[in-house]
Amino acid sequence: MPSFDAVNYSLRPSKSIQRHIVFEAVRTLQNDLDLDNMVYIGFGSIWFTDYVMAHKILGINEMVSIEASDVGFRRAEFNAPLATVRVIHGHSSYVLPTLYEDEKIRARPWFVWLDYDYELNETLRDDIRSVIENAPANSLLLVTFNGAETRYGQASDRPGRLQELLGDVVPDELSKRACKDDRMQETLADLALDFMTSVAADLARPGGFIPSFRLIYKDGAPMVTIGGIMPSKGAARIAGDITSTAGWPCRPERPIRAPHLTIREAATLQSQLPSIDRLTREAVRKLGFDLEDEQIEAFEAYYRHYPAFAQIVA
Amino acid sequence: MTINANTKAVANPTKAFFVTMITRDITLEDCILDLIDNSVDGAWRSEGSRPVGLAEGVDLSAYSIDINATPDSFCIKDNCGGMTLDDAIDHAFSFGRPAMAEHDDYSIGVYGIGMKRAVFKLGTEIRIRSTYLREDGVRESFAVPINVTDWLGDDQPPWDFDIVEDESLAEDGVNIQVTELTPGAKGAFDSPAFIQNLRRTIARDYSLHLNRGLVISLNGTAIPGWQIELLQGTDFAPMRVEYPDEVNGDEVSVEIIGGMAAPPPESADPDISDEGEKRFGWYVICNGRIVLAADKTAVSGWGSDEWPQWHRQYSGFVGIILFTAANAAALPMTTTKRSVDTSSEVYRRARPQMREVTRKWIDYTNMRKQALEEARRVEATAGPVSLYAVRKQQTVTLPRLVARPVEPVANVNYAVPVARLKRLAKELGSIRMPYREVGLKSFDYAYDDLVGDE
16 A cells, blocks of 8 residues: 555544444434433543544433553543543453443443454453343444454464354354455454344343444454444334344445545545536546545545544644 | 042143143254254155164255244245155144054154144244155145144143145145244344354254255255264274164164274363363264264263263263164153163163273373373374274274373463463464463473573
8 A cells, every 4th residue: 555545544534434424323223212311331542532422423421431551541531521421440341340330320221332452352252241241221332343364363273263252153164264354354243243142142131132333444454343232122123123224324335445535635525526426537637636446436435424634733 | 528439630731731841841952953853754764764873875865954043933844755644633743642653763753742842932823834745646735834822722622733735845845834933932043153053053963864965954054964083093993883782672773983083182171162172972873863962971971880070181082872773762862852861771781881982091091191292193193084984893992002201390370361362372373372382382482592402
């Protein structure tokens, strides 16, 4: 990849796009499911980008951010963007169980987004299991992890590694090929969703677990976001119906790979959209610059969510 | 009220009681296996009901059983010849089998309870359809629709199910469709783990049939049969003996095979997970169906009659005992076909031979600890041989190892976070490297770095 495509890495436009897609979709769920008084739980880090969105787009007030690092915790407290964000110091595996007992939030629906930057591992799996076993009715659980194949051992080790992590849901005949290149993220997403569904089914969660989120995005490393709804028994059918329609945006067929554009490029392209005709390379050239076909297609698909980053203090 | 010769307590059963009783003590998985057994029996009948041993060259590739299990419905359909109208009227829907009833030779179905139990466990809206060839060469079809709620509503005898005319199925066979699933069935079919495990169980329990070409598919995917293999070489050879036995006048043929399927584990620590561990132990096969798999309990003898309890040290052993009988009632299996009836005489008589081969393996693994390097060397020379190709041999052959004096050793034990260990394992060559090996390799690494050559 040419360096100008990678230089914007820290701003992660693809990540930003998938976040927008998810939050907008959850807003549509709010109309049909009983998601009032929701609590947002995640890893706000020091940036709290998702927390601001949870508040502004979904109207969520009560929020909990889990922070393991000592310095990170102090900085997180300092940077908390809203008065209602509670930062709790500790590893997720220790903090989550305390939330299940928390009088203030335990009877309200949760929107849990565990946005890890490392790979699916034992700790992460145990966190997933614990949330599915304990989250209140009508909660959502999303998990993001690194899906780069090399994080899961050498090619021949990967099927076994997945079996070690996800257990019975991994088919005995899972091939090495299914764990290579881009297929690896697909395989991880499908099997981790199967794992989540099975945990809920085995525990007879009254409304089960409805797999609803499956997004792969790539700024640097390929990341996998998966998740679902744990509806009350009565809401299971409607939750299933909404999230299985063709219009449900959280299961894009292809990975999100946003092109890295300057503000001027993005604004110029946006001025041509929306349009019935597809934006062509020819048209972009006429606008005075050039992009790969793939980049044009990605921009067209996601321009509504394309972030505008600018340096505001020199 | 006065008591006289006509004073009696009412003992009539209710249908609801019956249904609860017969479905409570069986798992959903076993119910589905019961339905598969019926189909397999059909295929076997169509093939002329021959003995179901290992050697006979029977080709079942013309037969298929398709199972579809979703949270909304369950369906099993086969092309295994179908159920006759006479069978439906007289046997298939009665609770229990009359003592004098005829049996299909070499079948697995024996108690006349499987299909009812299975469908009641699965759901409340049931339709069983059959198309078969009558003896006079005419194809006949019928259906038995059952609405369980309606049926339970009337306890007055006689208890019966309506049989109605039906369109022909595409091929002669049985088709069972269940909707309005019970919460248990719905929940299970919603679980990918349940479906995968069902696939595994079918692959294992019907491996003898699958290896003969029978096709069983679950949710559109055909299931490959397990290949049971033992290791054989100059120092290793499994035992294989065969003898006839008899139960109440019914002949039962018994065959026992046993030996090393894999070298014993490097470490006997119980906390190390080892997928292979699931394969080892005793298998009991009745008329071709595995009714007990990889058993490590007192059922096959471990921890009884001077056998020690199962221990990880004994991993690597596989023993198989096959009982084959024209009359399935003579076989030592329980009604769920998920275990062995340990009180069965034919089974008890086989136990000493099972014990002998197990005992030899136990002795070998003990001796092996004193001559580990030698053991590894000879074990590596043994190659796999299919269950079907094991030669007849009265006892198992295992190498005699000579113990060598060993240096005194120190055992090191420490705990580290799993994530860190995995990262180190990956750098040392394999993310799946056993913990013990990661420990040894990191010791060697540090030793080489800090101590070097002495």
